[in-house]
Amino acid sequence: MELLKTLIWIVDLVSALTIIVLVLMQHGKGADMGAAFGSGASGSLFGATGSANFLSRTTAIAAVVFFSSSLGLVYLSGGKHSDLGVMAGKVEQAAPQIPSGVAKKESSGVKIPE
Numbered sequence: 001m002e003l004l005k006t007l008i009w010i011v012d013l014v015s016a017l018t019i020i021v022l023v024l025m026q027h028g029k030g031a032d033m034g035a036a037f038g039s040g041a042s043g044s045l046f047g048a049t050g051s052a053n054f055l056s057r058t059t060a061i062a063a064v065v066f067f068s069s070s071l072g073l074v075y076l077s078g079g080k081h082s083d084l085g086v087m088a089g090k091v092e093q094a095a096p097q098i099p100s101g102v103a104k105k106e107s108s109g110v111k112i113p114e
Contacts, residue, residue: 007074008069015066022059 001076006043006072008072008076012066012069012073015062015069018062019059019066022055024056026059
């Protein structure tokens with residue numbers, strides 16, 4: 001089970017790094033005008049618009065892999081019922097009771113020595 005978790009962690013990290021790299025490689029919407037004036041995009045490996053489609057599709061696939069592996073880690077880690085919630089350490093503890101004789105003396109203004 002731990003080997004499976006380790007493999008899913010590796011897939012999760014690799015897909016996260018892949019998403020980061022692919023997003024940084026993509027051009028913004030403002031880069032299209034510069035590409036029209038001879039930045040050489042039409043002579044690239046994927047053609048004028050092929051790189052945008054290829055990078056966006058690859059990013060989408062990496063995102064699906066990332067979310068799937070994250071959900072798999074959550075399922076494997078939280079499959080058992082555990083008492084780690086906010087109310088798990090709830091302690092039923094009654095307040096200490098003041099003896100009735102002490103309460104009457106305090107209300108009458110008599111100081112009680114400690």
